[in-house]
């Protein structure tokens with residue numbers, strides 16, 4: 001079967017919820033991908049900010065294979081060595097208190113929302129609390145996560161969603177303050193908005209949210225699913241701001257390719273929210289997923305990944321700025337670390353993405369007009385150069 005036939009086959013049985021690009025990927029190596037016809041692609045999407053160590057990073061496959069040979073699943077009714085290790089490392093690096101492992105980002109959001117509601121329920125002795133979320137946010141596609149996702153297009157067909165959610169403007173503290181009532185139990189925001197178009201939080205905004213939440217005993221939930229796990233040069237993006245959340249969600253690069261997420265609670269939230277019997281998951285935190293998490297933390301540490309991100313992201317920013325200067329189609333560059341966006345005008349961003357793919361570069365879009373760069377964290381200058389020369393061919397003509 002050639003690629004065209006393979007794609008037809010796929011469409012016969014896979015529900016068409018994604019407009020997939022016409023490529024069948026077969027394998028990866030380092031920061032390169034290969035399709036079933038042998039064509040090579042430079043990967044600046046990393047499976048949407050997941051494959052932060054690229055493909056077959058030394059030590060990663062070996063650790064997973066060794067865990068597969070021991071035990072892949074056993075249930076949360078028992079302890080395993082991988083969950084002990086993964087939990088310890090996640091809590092240590094986030095400097096928070098307690099972790100709950102999930103299978104996805106959306107599931108981590110669901111848990112974070114439940115934890116916030118339970119915290120307020122415990123404090124007030126009754127339910128019926130409200131959550132403040134941000135416009136243009138993205139927190140996932142399950143019903144609870146969708147309820148706090150500020151995108152009418154994603155929400156509308158599925159209403160009524162979870163009630164008690166109010167939307168404020170990201171980076172506008174007054175708009176959040178205006179929505180606070182005595183029922184508010186949490187404010188949820190991405191530290192760097194991803195799907196919405198790569199918008200980093202302003203320092204005053206996060207500091208203001210922290211102070212507001214402290215004053216009113218509201219929990220601050222920071223969604224680090226996309227911007228976390230080293231992408232901004234710190235383990236979690238909020239660590240660049242010196243503002244800690246009460247609850248953090250993580251997923252995507254947490255397992256660097258194995259499906260796993262987590263919500264992590266600070267001392268206060270951990271002490272009086274979800275108790276035994278309040279929450280669960282069959283697969284979440286299974287030994288295979290946790291072996292991946294544990295290995296990812298070790299590989300980041302031993303190979304100084306965060307230091308590398310700090311260095312290479314300065315170079316990426318510089319090259320993107322140059323592109324922005326030269327191209328009539330680029331409005332501006334935004335982002336933090338290896339989470340960057342170019343806002344495009346005068347050309348549909350989808351067309352840029354498609355042309356890049358044809359030219360052997362995997363990039364994705366964000367929002368309606370942003371070209372998104374979330375490469376593996378291990379990219380080097382030569383890869384950045386290769387990426388920008390391919391994009392010059394598309395954005396300068």
Ligand SMILES: *Cc1c(COP(=O)(O)O)cnc(C)c1O
Pocket residue numbers: 104105106107109138139140141190194195223224225226227251252
């Ligand atoms: C991807 C993403 C999610 C949802 O994660 P899934 O694993 O797709 O459920 C939630 N929040 C943010 C910020 C994301 O980027």
